[in-house]
Amino acid sequence: MTVESTAAARKPRRSSKRTSAAKTPAKTSQSSGPELVQLLTPEGERVEHPDYSIDLTEDELRGLYRDMVLTRRFDAEATALQRQGELGLWASLLGQEAAQIGSGRALRDDDYVFPTYREHGVAWCRGVDPTNLLGMFRGVNHGGWDPNTNNFHLYTIVIGSQTLHATGYAMGVAKDGADSAVIAYFGDGASSQGDVAEAFTFSAVYNAPVVFFCQNNQWAISEPTEKQTRVPLYQRAQGFGFPGVRVDGNDVLACLAVTKAALERARQGEGPTLVEAFTYRMGAHTTSDDPTKYRADEERASWEAKDPILRLRTYLENVGAADEAFFTALDEESETLGKRVRDAVRSMPQPDRMAIFEHAYADGSALVDEERAQFAAYQASFAEEGK
Amino acid sequence: MAMEKMSIAKALNESLRKALDTDPKVLIMGEDVGKLGGVFRITDGLQKDFGEDRVIDTPLAESGIVGTAIGLALRGYRPIVEIQFDGFVFPAYDQIVTQLAKMHARSLGKIKLPVVVRIPYGGGIGAVEHHSESPEALFAHVAGLKVVSPSNASDAYWMMQQAVQSDDPIIFFEPKRRYWDKGELDTESIPGQLHRASVARTGTDLTLVAYGPMVKVCLEAAAAAEEEGKSIEVVDLRSMSPIDFDAIQTSVEKTRRLVVVHEAPVFYGSGAEIAARITERCFYHLEAPVLRVGGYHVPYPPARLEDEYLPGLDRVLDAVDRSLAY
Numbered sequence: 112m113t114v115e116s117t118a119a120a121r122k123p124r125r126s127s128k129r130t131s132a133a134k135t136p137a138k139t140s141q142s143s144g145p146e147l148v149q150l151l152t153p154e155g156e157r158v159e160h161p162d163y164s165i166d167l168t169e170d171e172l173r174g175l176y177r178d179m180v181l182t183r184r185f186d187a188e189a190t191a192l193q194r195q196g197e198l199g200l201w202a203s204l205l206g207q208e209a210a211q212i213g214s215g216r217a218l219r220d221d222d223y224v225f226p227t228y229r230e231h232g233v234a235w236c237r238g239v240d241p242t243n244l245l246g247m248f249r250g251v252n253h254g255g256w257d258p259n260t261n262n263f264h265l266y267t268i269v270i271g272s273q274t275l276h277a278t279g280y281a282m283g284v285a286k287d288g289a290d291s292a293v294i295a296y297f298g299d300g301a302s303s304q305g306d307v308a309e310a311f312t313f314s315a316v317y318n319a320p321v322v323f324f325c326q327n328n329q330w331a332i333s334e335p336t337e338k339q340t341r342v343p344l345y346q347r348a349q350g351f352g353f354p355g356v357r358v359d360g361n362d363v364l365a366c367l368a369v370t371k372a373a374l375e376r377a378r379q380g381e382g383p384t385l386v387e388a389f390t391y392r393m394g395a396h397t398t399s400d401d402p403t404k405y406r407a408d409e410e411r412a413s414w415e416a417k418d419p420i421l422r423l424r425t426y427l428e429n430v431g432a433a434d435e436a437f438f439t440a441l442d443e444e445s446e447t448l449g450k451r452v453r454d455a456v457r458s459m460p461q462p463d464r465m466a467i468f469e470h471a472y473a474d475g476s477a478l479v480d481e482e483r484a485q486f487a488a489y490q491a492s493f494a495e496e497g498k
Numbered sequence: 499m500a501m502e503k504m505s506i507a508k509a510l511n512e513s514l515r516k517a518l519d520t521d522p523k524v525l526i527m528g529e530d531v532g533k534l535g536g537v538f539r540i541t542d543g544l545q546k547d548f549g550e551d552r553v554i555d556t557p558l559a560e561s562g563i564v565g566t567a568i569g570l571a572l573r574g575y576r577p578i579v580e581i582q583f584d585g586f587v588f589p590a591y592d593q594i595v596t597q598l599a600k601m602h603a604r605s606l607g608k609i610k611l612p613v614v615v616r617i618p619y620g621g622g623i624g625a626v627e628h629h630s631e632s633p634e635a636l637f638a639h640v641a642g643l644k645v646v647s648p649s650n651a652s653d654a655y656w657m658m659q660q661a662v663q664s665d666d667p668i669i670f671f672e673p674k675r676r677y678w679d680k681g682e683l684d685t686e687s688i689p690g691q692l693h694r695a696s697v698a699r700t701g702t703d704l705t706l707v708a709y710g711p712m713v714k715v716c717l718e719a720a721a722a723a724e725e726e727g728k729s730i731e732v733v734d735l736r737s738m739s740p741i742d743f744d745a746i747q748t749s750v751e752k753t754r755r756l757v758v759v760h761e762a763p764v765f766y767g768s769g770a771e772i773a774a775r776i777t778e779r780c781f782y783h784l785e786a787p788v789l790r791v792g793g794y795h796v797p798y799p800p801a802r803l804e805d806e807y808l809p810g811l812d813r814v815l816d817a818v819d820r821s822l823a824y
Contacts, residue, residue, distance in 0.1 A: 269596045279571075313556070
């Protein structure tokens with residue numbers, strides 16, 4: 112049980128039972144290894160960790176379970192809608208519910224989230240209506256929510272760009288003297304991007320209150336993590352001068368505990384942390400690719416045994432924290448959510464055609480005004496012909 | 499009072515000082531902008547007076563500079579970032595094009611990104627590779643960005659003030675070889691709008707359109723042509739995106755001839771856009787095709803050859819003669 116830290120993390124942490132990174136052979140980044148923080152085993156057994164303790168009420172445990180189940184249901188509905196031709200594309204989070212709900216529920220309202228395009232579970236935790244996530248995949252907008260309503264930035268499609276936005280935002284938080292924190296989500300593929308390395312550099316140099324939450328779901332479209340790195344990703348942080356920690360990304364309790372600790376560290380002015388949530392994308396990268404072409408069925412099967420939802424259900428049942436009525440009610444709630452999502456997608460209005468000119472510039476532009484007028488005249492010419 | 503003669507560099511420095519002084523949300527960021535005051539000293543003395551929290555020396559990472567400036571703008575700050583030289587902007591090009599330019603539209607107007615990206619640009623100072631380029635068309639082509647370049651001290655001062663106050667991202671190209679040219683600056687009376695062109699010299703026989711470093715060349719060409727009895731009007735474009743086509747049209751309807759001059763390669767350059775639009779607008783007024791003078795479609799040459807590459811007085815006058823010969 113190891114948490115990697117560095118000389119830059121000067122404050123002593125809760126445990127002294129740490130070994131150095133140098134003792135961990137870096138022969139493969141795929142190995143989950145003994146350094147993985149885990150509080151709930153794949154068998155649903157509760158275990159303790161010297162650095163990350165967590166004590167949740169039964170109500171809170173059921174809440175996490177509910178979040179994961181509803182997020183998975185939403186995701187399944189969106190995948191189905193894409194197959195039915197209602198969405199142009201969908202990026203499924205199947206398998207990553209614990210990483211997203213665990214980290215998402217660690218956040219305070221005044222924290223700010225910079226997601227990539229797969230953070231449907233985090234959006235759920237932030238209170239963004241899930242139907243708003245679908246507009247960009249249906250092609251009616253580029254993101255249907257106001258980022259400042261829920262402190263949840265728009266999805267960013269260019270890989271890794273948002274880690275710099277998060278860092279800059281966190282620099283601003285520190286300048287303002289606020290004690291909130293910022294979290295940036297990205298994947299194992301993004302860890303290869305220069306922007307992510309630059310975000311690590313800037314955040315370390317300015318001691319920005321930001322948590323880098325990397326969901327290592329093992330695959331960047333068809334490329335395995337070995338094509339991105341020679342060392343376990345969490346160990347990258349050491350070279351930048353801040354701590355990195357690898358958490359079992361299918362363990363919602365561990366993800367919650369580790370993210371809370373990292374956010375707390377940021378709030379206390381101790382700077383960034385890299386959290387690598389070791390998890391698995393059970394579906395395709397998006398509905399456009401076919402994972403059977405690049406990975407073996409046995410691999411997915413081995414990860415299904417680590418399913419984040421099943422293990423929490425087993426634990427809830429074993430400790431008697433949830434009864435049959437709870438699960439039945441949740442099933443019904445899931446179905447209601449599914450129907451709401453279907454109806455919302457199908458009833459999304461076609462955007463007004465003049466909207467393309469509306470927000471190119473905040474202060475307006477003579478060129479856009481001219482082209483808007485030309486377009487309007489062109490459209491009007493059809494109306495006249497029709498008379 | 500307030501009328502002073504100063505260099506473009508000093509005018510920019512004064513303007514940045516005023517911006518920092520007026521609005522506590524204004525920040526300056528970049529490589530070497532602090533103690534050194536920037537390699538061209540445009541930020542000279544500002545960190546001393548406003549502190550390291552307002553005038554921020556950054557790591558040597560251009561994408562990081564622009565990317566974090568976006569984050570700071572999202573938090574309510576108004577960053578002015580310095581890219582040290584034109585050829586170094588490309589590591590930040592992704593952040594500028596895919597993020598800075600698009601976030602306002604992407605958010606349906608919910609997000610404003612008042613970020614100014616200052617880029618000393620253009621040749622004529624005998625620099626090494628990547629220190630003399632004119633990439634303005636690459637930015638002007640991107641919707642969501644506004645692109646400007648002053649040619650004199652007064653514009654440098656006031657256009658910077660207006661750029662900082664704009665809620666849109668502004669790419670602010672500074673003509674580095676003119677940094678030390680002095681001009682009159684009235685710091686109290688605000689001249690024209692940021693995206694309006696100005697008539698730098700009036701004339702009746704032909705219009706020269708230029709911006710940034712080429713305005714001076716065009717004014718010299720107009721003066722030389724006058725000795726041969728030709729009356730040349732010079733329009734200083736000031737803004738490359740949007741372009742003040744009305745001002746050019748007004749001038750061309752009077753002179754009936756147009757030559758566009760810029761340092762950047764002619765191919766796909768801003769001259770092509772101006773030629774096309776003005777031909778469309780002024781077809782029956784034109785006595786000659788719109789001509790362009792600019793760089794060649796080659797990598798920017800070594801310094802010993804840059805005078806062959808850059809439009810000078812003779813090449814501009816040659817184009818004037820060709821136009822007048824129609």
